[in-house]
Amino acid sequence: MSILPSLLRSLLITGIFSFLTPVLFIGIILATLFTVGHFPQLEVVGTVGIEQVLHFLSIFGSGSALAGVVVISTTGSLVGMLFDAYTFYRYQNLRRP
Template identity: 50%
Template sequence: MSILTPFLRSLLLTSVLSFTAPLILVGAILIGLSLLGFVPLLESVGATGVKQVLQFLATFGSGQPFQGLVIIGFVCGIVGGLFDTFNFYRYQNLRNH
C-alpha cells in the first residue's frame, strides 16, 4: 500500500482546516462586535471593537483588511501543513522501531 496517498489526504485536510479556522474566528469576533453595537449603551464599544479588528487585519494586508485576513489564514494553513508533515514523519519513525 502506498504511503503517499494517506499523507497527501491528511496534509490537504489539515491545511484547509488550518486555513479556515482563523477566518471563522475573526468572522465570529466581527459578528459579535457588530451585534454588540445594537445593545444600548454599548454601541461605541462595538463600533470601536470592529474598527480595532479591521485595523489589526489591515496591518497584515498592506492597508486592506480582507487581504490581511487571507494572509493570516494562508500562514496558519502553512503552519498546519508543516505540523502535519512533522507528525507524519514522527509516526513513521516511531512505528519502525
Template identity: 45%
Template structure:
C-alpha cells in the same frame, strides 16, 4: 511507500491545511460579526465600536491596507503551519514504527 499510505497522507495533509486555513477566518469573522451585532444594542454600541476598529486595523496591518487581504494572509499562514505540523507528525510516526 505504497499507494494507500501516500493517499492517506495526502488526504490528511489536505484536510489539515484546509481546517488550519478556515479556523482563523471563522474566528475573525465571528469576532467582527459579534461586534457588529453588539453595536445595535444602545448602551453597548459605544463599547463595541473601538473593538471593531481595532480588529479592522489589525487585519489592515497584515493586508497592506486591505482587511480582506489581511485575513487571507493570516489564514494562508495558519494553513502552511498546519501542513508543516502534519508533515512533522507523519515523519515522527514513521520513525517510531521502525
C-alpha cells in the same frame, strides 16, 4: 504500499481546516462586536472594536482587511501543514521496529 497518497490526503485536510479556523475566529469576533453594537449602552464599544479589528487586519493585508484575513489564514494553514507533516514523519519512524 506507498505512503504518499495518505500523506497528501492528510496535508490537504489539515491545510483546509487550518485555513478555515482563523477565518471563522475572526468572523465570530466581528459578528460579536457587530451584535454588541446594537445595544444602546454598548454602541461605542462595538463600533470602536470593529474599527480596531479591521485596522489590525489591514496591517497584515497592506491596507485591505480582507487581504489581512487571507494572509493570517494562509500562514495558519502553512503552520498546520508543517505540524502535520512532522507528526506523520514521527509516526512513520516510531511505528517501524
